[in-house]
Amino acid sequence: MxxxxxxxxxxxxxxxxxxxxxxxxxxxxxxxxxxxxxxxxxxxxxxxxxxxxxxxITVCSACGNVDTSDPCTICRDPSRDPAIIVVVEGVSDLWALERAGAIRAGYHVLGGVLSPLDGVRPEHLSLDSLVARAGRPETKELILALSATVDGQTTAHYVTELVRHLPVTVTRLAHGVPIGGELDYLDEGTLTAALRQRTPF
Structure with a gap:
């Protein structure tokens, strides 16, 4: 001992x-x-x-972000496009997208991804509130910014099925060769995704 x-x-x-x-x-x-x-x-x-x-510090009741106010600073920002909701696994993913500054939209933090092995089921994620937000007249698109893991993709398919009856477009982040990446250093899964999602040049 x-x-x-x-x-x-x-x-x-x-x-x-x-x-x-x-x-x-x-x-x-x-x-x-x-x-x-x-x-x-x-x-x-x-x-x-x-x-x-x-x-x-509190959790935003609208999107799940953490801030010192509820609703959070992002949800109160009038310059953001109310038609787009970016769906992320956790707050750290939200912060990463905000640092990139690539989009001025709203967010929805799921609080994880579906994972039967880890005991994470649909009731453990903020899916009901996501469906409610997706059903609002101003919402036109859900961007699924989830990880390219098996659990992340399973969650993406599950969310897509949940909102299939709604007049909202569901898109996801492209997966492929990162900027500055060399092909020789990429794994087979990334190369396969890049080839399947090739675009006109």
Missing amino acids: AQTIAGPEIERLIQLLARLPGLGPRSARRAALHLIGRREQLLGPLADALAVARER
Whole structure:
């Protein structure tokens, strides 16, 4: 049995850090020691920021984004096209699309993708509210910006079936060769998708 070296407060900090994505027990210990070693510069401000986040950050009841207001800043933005809803798996995907600045539309965060192996079923995702939004007169297109995994594509097909009765166009992101990508470094699935979705030049 491993011996406990640090006090219970430090152990709890390590355990909580280890729950974060990408941080295992070793990385969590290093992060905890770094924070403790820089208490004034990092630990205090981090604790304050977490307290403020817990108090003020909320989930948008319209789209599922996280913000300090409900509805969120994106949903309240009058410059966005109300006819288009971009459907994403999680908030990180929404943020990635916003950083790209490629479209000025609304979003809908599903909160995951269907995954029978992981026990994620339709009732675990925000599908009912998506269908309700897709049925509004102003909505003309749903862009399914879901991952190119089996679960992502299964979810895309499921969403398409859910809204088939509505007068809304369903599109999805193209999959293929990334800008700056060299063919020799791409996997077979990406090359196959690129060939199938080729466009006139």
